[in-house]
Amino acid sequence: MLFRSVCRAVHQHARQPAKQFRRGSGTLVVRSHDWEETMITAKTRLLQSTACAGILLFGLSGTALAEKIEFYPISTDPNDWVVDRYPTASFTRLDTYMGRSNVLALETLGSKAGSNSYYQWEGYSQNTTVPSGDSFIGGDIYVADGWQAGSDTDYIRTSIWGSAMTEKEVATGNYNNNDAVFPIIQFTNRDGQGRLEVWDAGTDNGWVELPETTGLINFSGWNTIDMRLMTDVDEEGNSAVHYYFNNALIYVWEPALSLDDTSPEQFFAMYLKNRNNGVTDFTSHWSRLLSGLLLPEDVNEIGNAPYDVLVANNDAPVTVGAGATIGGTLTSKGTSAYNQVIALQPGAKISDDLILQHSTGNFMSGAGDTATVGGDLYVENGSSTTGGTIENKVNVNGRMFVDDTSKAGGNLNIAGSANSSGRLAPGNSIGTITVGGDLNLASTSVIEAEVDLAGKSDLIAVGGVANLAGAVEVDTIDGYLLDHGYVILTASGGVNGEFASSIPVWDNVDNYAFVAPYLSYDPNSVILTVGRNDRRFASVAETPNQVAVANALETLGDLSPPPTLYENIILKMTADDAPLAYSALSGAIYASGQTVMIDQTQYARDAVYGRLHQAFGGKSTSSVEVMSYAEGRDDMVGGRLIEESAFGAWGYAYGGWSAYDGNANAGKLDSSTGGFLAGIDGSIGDRWRLGVLAGYGYTSFDNKGPASGNTDSYTIGAYSGGEWAAGTAGAVAFRSGMAYTWNTVSADRTVSFPGFYDAMSSDYDAGSFQVFGELAYRYAADENTEVEPYANFSYVGLNSDSFTETGTTAAALSVASESSNTYFSTIGLWAAADFAVMGQAGSEAYFDVGWRHAFGDITPKSTAAFAGSAPFTVSGVPLAENTALIGAGIDFALSQQAKLGFGYIGQFGDGVSQNSINARLNVSF
Incomplete structure (x- = not known):
């Protein structure tokens, strides 16, 4: 393995393009006077000569290293x-x-x-x-x-x-x-x-x-x-x-x-x-004098060395020990595939230059002590530096050079000039780079400036002239002060030129949407200010609800001073975060709660229709439980026996579960309910019955997220109905009723998005009034089977009171009273058949299928305002416009005067599904 003229290359800082050759299992790079070759990744030991002092530390093992290198x-x-x-x-x-x-x-x-x-x-052993x-x-x-x-x-x-x-x-x-x-x-x-x-x-x-x-x-x-x-x-x-x-x-x-x-x-x-x-x-x-695979085993630390030191292509970080002195230049060379890490412990001293190529230089600080570079600092080929503190800066007694692929970071004290085509990033986080001479920035240079909520920022303090070019990128640590002037650069010798743009870019992962940093200059400094831009809050909204909330928040900026919700929260939103914040702030759960309360009125209608259906001696319906005690009378309608009692009492217990898929504007909603209704009625004349009912229900609902609510519902009502023979095997039936429900509502919601959290609660009342009627034709198919086509119509009016949420921030809403009017029409077919159980006749099984259409106010609305804002209106989860109805059940005859039944009702519409069960008991007297 070849290594040539390292010490001369290090001293003369050759910067010529590499000449590379590859043979077999490795590649070798060495820098000389005017040439460079690529080094083979291998294990190397070294021999020293005082004629050309130098140290090669090359190809260290990636295993755990502890022992210091030795030089001979x-x-x-x-x-x-x-x-x-x-x-x-x-x-x-x-x-x-x-x-x-x-x-x-x-x-x-x-x-x-x-x-x-x-x-x-x-x-030297080799x-x-x-x-x-x-x-x-x-x-x-x-x-x-x-x-x-x-x-x-x-x-x-x-x-x-x-x-x-x-x-x-x-x-x-x-x-x-x-x-x-x-x-x-x-x-x-x-x-x-x-x-x-x-x-x-x-x-x-x-x-x-x-x-x-x-x-x-x-x-x-x-x-x-x-x-x-x-x-x-x-x-x-x-x-x-x-x-x-x-x-x-x-x-x-x-x-x-x-x-x-x-x-x-x-x-x-x-x-x-x-x-x-x-x-x-x-x-x-x-x-x-070197050989290609000679390695100081278990070495990752360099102590005192009176030579130049080269660290190259190592698989593990290399440390210059605390207080150690490198007598010459320290060169750290990684590759484009591997970034060499060189760490200088507190008090480490490099007598000459520090050259970083494809390397990370970590300057570690101790108690009042840090590293010192006696010559120049070169940050090249994708390298970077970190470390030092504002109190204990890394001292560079010469100049600093940063190329356009590298970044000089940390707290540095450069005695000479600083010349950068790359990035300068003082501190980590807030920090300072001090330059004793001039600062020369190329057009490719970037200043990374951090600011915080306390009004502090990174600083480059120049003793000479600051020659500006390139760009500025801004990052925030824990926030920023709106309209505060952050001084990011000072120059005792004056500021020459300007950065390419007066509006720096955010260096955050996602930029703030509604504020921008602005640069201004005076003769000796550069000031960064973060202020409101001209982008409307609603410009990033994605749904009508979000647009409504955004426009209301915009009006908070007219207040003096603007409330916290506006200045410290919304002005820190990114374009991605803002829509989520709007949805969290909207209070749409109050509109969706109206959908739940309107839908729950159906249980009273089903109970009344079922009671009147059965009271005239017909088969059971899908939704009624009847008790009657009385003497009956026998008439024939279409050849079938109609049993009418003077008085009857009934009870109806129910439980149901609903799922609303929502839409792009309002999210999903789930609800569950349970309750009990009871009534008593009697005959009026030959063909009419009149009765009253009362009941209680409990319903909970949540929007699959940070908002939920529950209602305690109390219902009273009255109903009436009658039947008239029509032909030899049928009868025309009319059934009607009205009811009023008092709803006591409690709701809780959490508003959470980046930089903000609050929990709100509310208690308010709402009332629903309904009237309904049904017309049916009952037909006896044979002595055991009966069918009934029917049509019904109902109206539900809902009114909710105004209220104000309790919370700890301006996100708490004042919600206005609301009213809505909704209509339902249904057509369907009901069928039942008699059977006997243990010799006791009168038990029945039934099936019901229908289609329901809703119209009127099927999309609920809620109008609210933040403290000091204009009001805004949002929509909740809508009612299903068209719904398929399926019902089935069975009633057992306990005696001539009593029946016990169980039933199921399913409703399935576009984005809505409801499933409920019920139990019924009937005794006549």
């Missing part, structure tokens, strides 16, 4: 190298060496060579296993111009280079076997001209001089050398090693063509070689 220098003083043997030693980790613990050192291995060599006692696939090793070397010129017969060989071995030869310790050592590059100087020479143990001649490389050598400067192990270079799957010098391919080693045809699959070990044939007056320094 390579000496640049030749006196620190020991003349001993050739080849030189491999790098091996020693637990204890020469009285020093935990030292990485060179271990002397192999046989003595014929010429002297230098090797270092202190070094034994590794590179899995199948291409990998690289490389480094930088400084070549001095003081090489002594040689002659044709006596020339200088001097080399300082890391080579590699296969796993097999490391295991055997054989460093002289042809399969053991990869070829080595060295410098030569013949006739005053430097050349490169390769020693290949697998060839007959060993040394191969490369005469065309004279122009490649950079004297008195740095040169890059790297080896690239390429696997599967031919159809047989053989490997080759390409040797590059200053980015030029100078030699290709193909092991399969050497004396030993073993084709290595990996770099396994490296060693550092220094060779000199008789002359020691030279200077050569390594800047980097």
Whole structure:
């Protein structure tokens, strides 16, 4: 794996487009003077040189990490190298060496060579296993111009280079076997001209001089050398090693063509070689010696390091420890797919620059202590910063540069200028960025300004001139003050220019619908004000009810001062939230409650129709329970017996459940009811009966949401009816009645939407009056079966009182009195048959089917007002206009004077369904 010239790249901040190559399982990126390559994601350890101080922290594991990284220098003083043997030693980790613990050192291995060599006692362990696939090793070397010129017969060989071995030869310790050592590059100087020479143990001649490389050598400067192990270079799957010098391919080693045809699959070990044939007056320094899969295991924290540090492509966050000092520049490099996280603990210090690329820089604050950047801060390639406090800002002693893909956030103190093409976001939440020099904003820049309900806001405080461009985005924390001037930027040297728009955009997920932020300028500051825009409340309403509520709320703005409901609630609505708020505020439950009370009047009508139906000796109906005690008289109507009693008493118990689907204007409504009606009647003349009734019912209803109500209903009424023979097998029947019901209503509703909550309750009265009549023709099909076509008509008038809700906010409504007039017409067919139970005749089964039409005020209305607003009218859940009726039941004859019956009634209309059951008892006297 290749890493080249990191320290020079970091110091010079090269910004050239990347040159990328890919081989096998990874990709490698390294920045140098004027080029960049993509780094392979791998595990890397590092070696340091004081000639070009730097640290590479590359490819950290994603597992839990705890131990700090350790750095080991390579000496640049030749006196620190020991003349001993050739080849030189491999790098091996020693637990204890020469009285020093935990030292990485060179271990002397192999046989003595014929010429002297230098090797270092202190070094770096690099034994590794590179899995199948291409990998690289490389480094930088400084070549001095003081090489002594040689002659044709006596020339200088001097080399300082890391080579590699296969796993097999490391295991055997054989460093002289042809399969053991990869070829080595060295410098030569013949006739005053430097050349490169390769020693290949697998060839007959060993040394191969490369005469065309004279122009490649950079004297008195740095040169890059790297080896690239390429696997599967031919159809047989053989490997080759390409040797590059200053980015030029100078030699290709193909092991399969050497004396030993073993084709290595990996770099396994490296060693550092220094060779000199008789002359020691030279200077050569390594800047980097790396292998592609060398990793400091369990490392995620950097302590004190007197070098440049590069953190790249790590799978886990890396921390600069509390109080630690990085002696050079810290560079953090992620990728577009992975954002590298670098965290600076309290008191951490970077002596030079901090460069963030595809990275997040977290500045952590402690008690009175924060991080310091000694040089410039670069936020690039989708990076961001956070941290610091208003009291303990992150100190940047140089300048700050933010590109158009990145964001600088947190509480920062920039000593120099700040230059941004991206986003500046002071604090988190309210915070400050202080700039000692000028602020220079590009057209792509954005200022993110947060404001709160206490009147505070983010601030960029500039010591020089603020050169404005770009845009402003506004976000709220817990709200905002209407018409309050928030100062978001000050500039001691003056404000130059303006932002692109005087109306910033909201940075909230959903923008406020009815207010807008506005910018204004004075010579030394920029002021942000949030005020009412020209958008009407009703413009975002989605239903007629919502429009009505919105228009009423709009009138609250005419009050001075506007009430809380207007200023602090409605003016904080988004376009999505406002319709929901309108519905919650509407009080439509009071209109829907009228539908329930009108529908409940049917139980009294059913009871009366059933009683009169049975009182004249007919079969049971779908809705009556009769008791009668009296002497009867027998007449024949159409050949059938009519039993009329002088007096009768009846009772009717019922329970029912209704579901209203509602519509786009009014939501769903459910109700349930239960009650009891009783009556007594007697004969008037030969063919008429007159009676009275009374009853009690309880009904509850809710709108599948935050509103519900209940009624206690008390009913009194009177009824009459008569029958006349018509033909030999039938009779004409007329039935009628009237009733009045007192309804005591209690309702509760909760108003809840973003930023607001209140619970309201109310108690009020409502009364319903009804009159009804039915005309039927009863026909005896045979002695056991009877059918009856019928038609009826009814009127229901409902009046409700005015009232005011109790609540804690202006959302409480004052509701006006209401009245409505509704009409129902029904046609149907009823049929019954006699049967005997245990020898007792007179039991009956019946079936009823019909169609009902409602007209008049079938959509209830409710008019209300907020405190100080204009009144508004909303609609509730409508009555079903057309309904199918189905009834069935059975009556058992307990004796000649008593019957007990049970029945079912179903009503099904467009969006409405009602199901009820009843029980009846009849005794005559």
